[in-house]
Every structure is written in C-alpha cells, then in structure tokens.
Amino acid sequence: MCEDSTMVSSPVDVLKSNSKSDGKKYITSEELKKHNKPNDLWISIQGKVYNVTEWAKIHPGGEIPLMNLAGQDVTDAFIAFHPGSAWEHLTKLFTGYHLKDYQVSAVSKDYRKLASEFAKAGMFEKKGHGVIYSLCFVSLLLSGCVYGVLFSSSFWVHMLAGALLGLAWIQIAYLGHDAGHYQMMSTRGWNKFAGIFIGNCITGISIAWWKWTHNAHHIACNSLDYDPDLQHLPMLAVSSRLFNSLTSVFYGRQLTFDRLARFFVSYQHYSYYPIMCVARVNLYLQTLLLLLSKRKVPDKGLNIIGTLVFWTWFPLLVSCLPNWPERVAFVLVSFCVTGIQHVQFTLNHFAANVYVGPPTGNDWFEKQTNGTIDIACSSYMDWFFGGLQFQLEHHLFPRLPRCHLRSIAPIVRELCKKHNLPYTSVSFFDANIMTLKTLRTAALQARDLTNPAPQNLLWEAFNTHG
Incomplete structure (x- = not known):
C-alpha cells in the first residue's frame, strides 16, 4: 500500500x-x-x-x-x-x-445531520419483528405449496400451489434484500448465511449476483450507462438516449440498439407485462453466467452449492405433478405471480429521471430524489411491498431496517421541500400508468426508421458476463 x-x-x-x-x-x-x-x-x-x-x-x-x-x-x-x-x-x-x-452543500449538511440523528436513536440496529413474521409467512406458503403438490390430484389445487410458491418467492426476495444490506440478522456472518440460504437455495438467484448489480444500482441510480437496472436492451428501453448504443460501464460492453432491439422496443408498452411474467428466467441465466464465469465472486463456492440445492429440490417438486401440461402450467403460474414483484421494482425507477455518465459524490441526495419513485399505500399493505414502496427513503438510508421507513418518510419529504427537490409518491395504479407512458414514448421514438441500426444477436442481451 x-x-x-x-x-x-x-x-x-x-x-x-x-x-x-x-x-x-x-x-x-x-x-x-x-x-x-x-x-x-x-x-x-x-x-x-x-x-x-x-x-x-x-x-x-x-x-x-x-x-x-x-x-x-x-x-x-x-x-x-x-x-x-x-x-x-x-x-x-x-x-x-x-x-x-x-x-459541503446545504442539503448534504442536512442529510448528514439526519443520518447522525437516526444513528444516535439506534434506528439502524432496531430491526423490529418483521423478519420473524415474514419467515413464518414464508414457511406457511411453502408448506401449502408442497402439500398441494403432493397430497392433491386437483389441477386447480396444483395451480394454487404454484401461486403460493410465487408469493413465497416474493417475500423471500424481500428478506434477501434485507440480508444483502446487513439488516436481517444480528451479525454479518448470519446475514451471509441467510442470504445464501433464502437466495440461492430457495429462489435459485445468487445473492452474489444480486449484491454485484444492486450495489452498482444504488451508487449510480438511473444512470443509463452505469446502472445495470436500466440496461435491458434489446427488450426494453426507458429513454431514447439508449438508441445511441451506449457502452455499459457495468457490463463492459456496448448496449447495441440494432434492428432486433428496435423491433422489441417499438412494442415494449405492450410486451412489458408479459416480459415481467417470465423475467425470472433471465435472473436464473444471469446467476449461472456469473457463477460459471472467471470473474472473482465472493463466496463463490457457497453460492454454487446453494444454487445446486435449488436446482435439486425445485425440479423434484415439479416432477411430482402428474403430467407435463400441469408441470409447465405450475411453473408458469409461479413465475407470473413473481412477475408482480418485477413490476414493483421497475415502477420505482423506470418513469423517474435518467442521466448519462458516472455518478458524482457531491450530489448524492439530489441524484436519489431524481431517480426514485415512492409508491403510496396504506400501512396494511407494507408486507406486499416489503418496505420498498419507500424507495427514496431506502436509497438515502440503505442500512435502515424496513420497519422504520414509513416513520421517516415525512421527514424526508420535508427535507426535499426545504431544498426544492422532487419527492414523487404516487399510487400503485398511477405508477403503472407513468411507467407505461414512459415505455410508450420511447417505443414511438424507436419506430422512427430514418436511422437504420446494424443487425446483432439476441444472445448479446443475455451474455453479459463474458
């Protein structure tokens, strides 16, 4: 050194x-x-x-x-x-x-003061009982799924079991998110165990892959070339600036806007929900590509073992169904239910402001307010969103357990008002409308054929790890 x-x-x-x-x-x-x-x-x-x-x-x-x-x-x-x-x-x-x-800017001074007050109040350590409730709920959902598959011959019961599995995956993802931010358990080691167990073993999605992309997303929130959560070509594009074939700094490759991408993006406001229903397939593929790549991955062996556990129990469960039509339907139902969560994640950012270029350290608060959208809902729906309906609050204080996010929302709103910064909080319905309008605007711009793009392979969209 x-x-x-x-x-x-x-x-x-x-x-x-x-x-x-x-x-x-x-x-x-x-x-x-x-x-x-x-x-x-x-x-x-x-x-x-x-x-x-x-x-x-x-x-x-x-x-x-x-x-x-x-x-x-x-x-x-x-x-x-x-x-x-x-x-x-x-x-x-x-x-x-x-x-x-x-x-130090005025807004940074206020932000640091607020973070200090939260720390003195012990809010970062007080996790509440949400984890216990969630684990019990997930256990009931998984038990219901297994029981429906093994002890019923009814097609509709099997489909209900698939829906229960999808709902369990949604709740498990929220727990994995908590563990990834070191909120869920009392020590870092237990958080690591929890992340691999509920992430790799139960959902088949590597916690290492999630942390790799999620950390980059938090730092470079809504940067078109630095934030991997906005880089979905050739299937989706949230801004016409992606039509310039930007280079993804995260993936180290060009986000090529070719004829294939132009076709898909031109109809993305129609294909958005169907894509979300099967988006899980891409997450499985991204996990496998990362774990099989030469890239240095923290706890790579444990992540591989955990992923193998998933690809052992899940196929075995599906194989217990009586025939292939029911097996395919079961998997599709579970994926479609989990698609609700993929929609939730995109609502928080797709319709927000975007920019091109690297993030900057001296406008942290401003970048988060511009790049995030909160979902307004009653407190009894907090379980459904896993706390991430308070997206801005989470981005500003990612280590803060979700049980505190609702209580700090008014404070964050007032801080945004004080510094004349946006605080966007809309209903789930309105967030869907905003997202569809954003996708439709980009789709209509993509239909302009005056600038033909070169051909490329669909495989490039998935082969992001090299």
Whole structure:
C-alpha cells in the first residue's frame, strides 16, 4: 500500500505547493480526479484523502462502487452504506493529504445531520419483528405449496400451489434484500448465511449476483450507462438516449440498439407485462453466467452449492405433478405471480429521471430524489411491498431496517421541500400508468426508421458476463 501511494503521488512539487501554514498537506479536487483508475484509486471522505487502490480488491461491497466514485469526495455515500464502526478502518488508508477546496452543500449538511440523528436513536440496529413474521409467512406458503403438490390430484389445487410458491418467492426476495444490506440478522456472518440460504437455495438467484448489480444500482441510480437496472436492451428501453448504443460501464460492453432491439422496443408498452411474467428466467441465466464465469465472486463456492440445492429440490417438486401440461402450467403460474414483484421494482425507477455518465459524490441526495419513485399505500399493505414502496427513503438510508421507513418518510419529504427537490409518491395504479407512458414514448421514438441500426444477436442481451 505504501509503495502504491508513492507511485501514484508523482506530482510532489504541486502537492507541496499546496501545503498551508497549519502543517497539513493539501490537494485540489481537480488533482484528486486524476486518481480515478483501478491501479490509482483515491477518494475523499470529509475532506481527508484516502488511497483505496488495494482496498478496492477486498471491499465487501465490491470494486464497482469505489470505481464509479473514484477521484471524488464520497462522504454522503460512505455515510449511507457504512456503520459507525467503519470509520476506524480509514486510518490505514489515509494518504496524508486533505482536500483544499472541500465544501459541503446545504442539503448534504442536512442529510448528514439526519443520518447522525437516526444513528444516535439506534434506528439502524432496531430491526423490529418483521423478519420473524415474514419467515413464518414464508414457511406457511411453502408448506401449502408442497402439500398441494403432493397430497392433491386437483389441477386447480396444483395451480394454487404454484401461486403460493410465487408469493413465497416474493417475500423471500424481500428478506434477501434485507440480508444483502446487513439488516436481517444480528451479525454479518448470519446475514451471509441467510442470504445464501433464502437466495440461492430457495429462489435459485445468487445473492452474489444480486449484491454485484444492486450495489452498482444504488451508487449510480438511473444512470443509463452505469446502472445495470436500466440496461435491458434489446427488450426494453426507458429513454431514447439508449438508441445511441451506449457502452455499459457495468457490463463492459456496448448496449447495441440494432434492428432486433428496435423491433422489441417499438412494442415494449405492450410486451412489458408479459416480459415481467417470465423475467425470472433471465435472473436464473444471469446467476449461472456469473457463477460459471472467471470473474472473482465472493463466496463463490457457497453460492454454487446453494444454487445446486435449488436446482435439486425445485425440479423434484415439479416432477411430482402428474403430467407435463400441469408441470409447465405450475411453473408458469409461479413465475407470473413473481412477475408482480418485477413490476414493483421497475415502477420505482423506470418513469423517474435518467442521466448519462458516472455518478458524482457531491450530489448524492439530489441524484436519489431524481431517480426514485415512492409508491403510496396504506400501512396494511407494507408486507406486499416489503418496505420498498419507500424507495427514496431506502436509497438515502440503505442500512435502515424496513420497519422504520414509513416513520421517516415525512421527514424526508420535508427535507426535499426545504431544498426544492422532487419527492414523487404516487399510487400503485398511477405508477403503472407513468411507467407505461414512459415505455410508450420511447417505443414511438424507436419506430422512427430514418436511422437504420446494424443487425446483432439476441444472445448479446443475455451474455453479459463474458
């Protein structure tokens, strides 16, 4: 680490000239921006500059969040994703330099104050009893599914069993989301176990894949070229700017808008719901591609074992049905019910504002308010949305257990009002209408055939891991 620090801080004379009478060494934001490469990666937190070049390789959140914010002050993002205990680990990464032109905006000051108040109140540690209730509910759903398949000969009972399985997968995904943000269990080790068990073993979707994409999504919320949650060509496009065949920084490949993509996107406002019904197939494929790739994956062995557990029990359960038509129908019903959740996830972002380019560390609060949409609902429906109807609140405070999101929503709304920032909260119905209008607008723009696109292969849409 010391060797790297010496190597990358070559403009010594410039840095010395920035020393002040207080004895501290300073660099400017422009000089910090130069340290934005994998082998030369610096960041600033509260005006102190850190060399995270080597740390990025073992960072629990992966390299991508650090790379996306490299060469910037990342104080707000650091506060959002890290507990107070993380601050002590920064000392060994300190370069000795401070940011000469370090400034804090008014909205960042309020955000940091709010985060501090939540921490002092112990809200990040108070998880409530939602996890226990959810686990009991999931157990009942899975038991009902297995009982319906094994002990009934009725076609409709079998279809009901498939629906129960789909509903269980929805609730399990919310639990996996909690575990992925280190909220669900009392220790990090138990969270890891919970994530692999309920993610890989029960749903067949790797928690490693989810964390890989989800961390990038949080950091680069609604960036067309940095946020993987908006990169669905050739099937879907939320903005005409994707028609320029942007390069996905996350996947490291071009998001080619060719004739095939133009065809699918032109009718996406019709195909949106059918695609959501079978979107789970793509998640299985993404999991397999990641785990079979040469990419370094945390706990790769455990993720592979967990995924194999799923592909053992699920086919066995399906095989217990009396014939192939019922087996296919059972799987489709379970997928279609889970499709409700895929719709929920897209409603939070598809109709929100998008941008092109990397995220920036000094407008954290602003980017989250512009890129997220809350779903307004009664408290008795919180189980249905898993807390993610408060999408903005979750993005601002991703470590905050879902049981607190409803209580902080009015505070966040007032903060947005104070700083003249958008706070979008609409009903589930209206969110669907907004999303369909967004897709329809892009679809009509895609039908303009004055700019023919080159042909490409459908496989590129799925082969994202190389």
